[in-house]
Amino acid sequence: MEMNIEEIVKQVLSEMQGNTSSAAPAAAPCKASGTIPATSKVAMLTALEHYDIKEFPIPEIGDDDILVKVEGCGVCGTDAHEFKRDPFGLIPVVLGHEGTGEIVKIGKNVKKDSAGKSLGLGDKVVTCMIFKDDPDITMFDLNKQNVGGADVYGLLPDDDVHLNGWFADYLVIRKGSTVFNVSELDLESRILIEPCAVLIHAVERAKTTGILRFNSRVVVQGCGPIGLICISILKTMGIQNIVAVDGEQKRLDFAKEMGASQTVNFKDHKGIEALAEGVKAAFGGYLADFAFQCTGSPIAHANIYKFIRNGGGLCELGFFINGGDATINPHFDICSKEITIVGSWVYTLRDYATTFEFLKGAQAIGLPMKKLITHKFPLSEINEAHVTNLKMEGLKIAIINE
Numbered sequence: 001m002e003m004n005i006e007e008i009v010k011q012v013l014s015e016m017q018g019n020t021s022s023a024a025p026a027a028a029p030c031k032a033s034g035t036i037p038a039t040s041k042v043a044m045l046t047a048l049e050h051y052d053i054k055e056f057p058i059p060e061i062g063d064d065d066i067l068v069k070v071e072g073c074g075v076c077g078t079d080a081h082e083f084k085r086d087p088f089g090l091i092p093v094v095l096g097h098e099g100t101g102e103i104v105k106i107g108k109n110v111k112k113d114s115a116g117k118s119l120g121l122g123d124k125v126v127t128c129m130i131f132k133d134d135p136d137i138t139m140f141d142l143n144k145q146n147v148g149g150a151d152v153y154g155l156l157p158d159d160d161v162h163l164n165g166w167f168a169d170y171l172v173i174r175k176g177s178t179v180f181n182v183s184e185l186d187l188e189s190r191i192l193i194e195p196c197a198v199l200i201h202a203v204e205r206a207k208t209t210g211i212l213r214f215n216s217r218v219v220v221q222g223c224g225p226i227g228l229i230c231i232s233i234l235k236t237m238g239i240q241n242i243v244a245v246d247g248e249q250k251r252l253d254f255a256k257e258m259g260a261s262q263t264v265n266f267k268d269h270k271g272i273e274a275l276a277e278g279v280k281a282a283f284g285g286y287l288a289d290f291a292f293q294c295t296g297s298p299i300a301h302a303n304i305y306k307f308i309r310n311g312g313g314l315c316e317l318g319f320f321i322n323g324g325d326a327t328i329n330p331h332f333d334i335c336s337k338e339i340t341i342v343g344s345w346v347y348t349l350r351d352y353a354t355t356f357e358f359l360k361g362a363q364a365i366g367l368p369m370k371k372l373i374t375h376k377f378p379l380s381e382i383n384e385a386h387v388t389n390l391k392m393e394g395l396k397i398a399i400i401n402e
Contacts (some may be wrong), residue, residue: 027320033104042169048085062362066108068171078321091157093164097154102124123183153173165380205343214240216241217283243279247266276306292314298327315344
């Protein structure tokens, strides 16, 4: 067989110089920070009102994935519903969706977060939603479609990864997820991002009515964490005339710290007519221009129409899950008063970006946002944390990892 020596020599020289076109370039590996353990503890809800601490292997991180060391996560009302009743049928499940932590391993393809900000090892992050490539949901598509059909870390069915929720030592953020770099915010502020985004969305929905303005008289019914955050957002926007309604005096006192000008304790009034007069008196003899209904009580929803003036507006956001039917009179409560009503549920990506700026603004004007977190528990005491939450002994309960 005749051999072409010249061609063979050229090939050998080319390979020695690293110029061969047949050799594929080496892929850049995932970047990791420090020593990462082989396993991660998670708090898995295994039965109604019971978490077990379990331990699972930390999987290999793909080129488009992120491994986060969890620093903390708030306990949400949704977690309470799942803890008590499992309305979503998820048990066994790793819950926790108000979480935040530090990137300790990152895939080579991950360069930026969902807002275009650079992303790397050591950055502090939060997650928003997993949108499944839905073209109707985009960063700046404010109200075209909300995220009701999206998945959420902390409400994902269990799988072979298991590290699906923030009630854990580590979380795996998978390809296609939304993630934001929030390194400029401290831990408490980061834990509050998700619930604050719910209220940012509600206020944005309220603004679409054209009724909510700087000089509006606004009533906020319900002074749990949601109502209190609502008040703080309104105050940060510059709205000064805010009346808070609740049945717990401690929460009403805190509502004033968050920006309410007056408070009304419904326990001091017998019947809805008397309560409506109490709200009217708090506004100096006027009914509200706009109302936010922040409880999950059908009775509270039925009552709030009585607090609103003719031509006023209402944002209902208290019913994240089915809380039952409310009895209203459509003629007297809606039609004859020409009330403009908007519903609000969860948030959009743009609301998340707005929330970061809100938290900075609230801090700048001295609102005590961090005081919303009244109790902190380690992961090992997650059952106690949920019991404390159900007893309404505090406001925002948080799991803080050591």
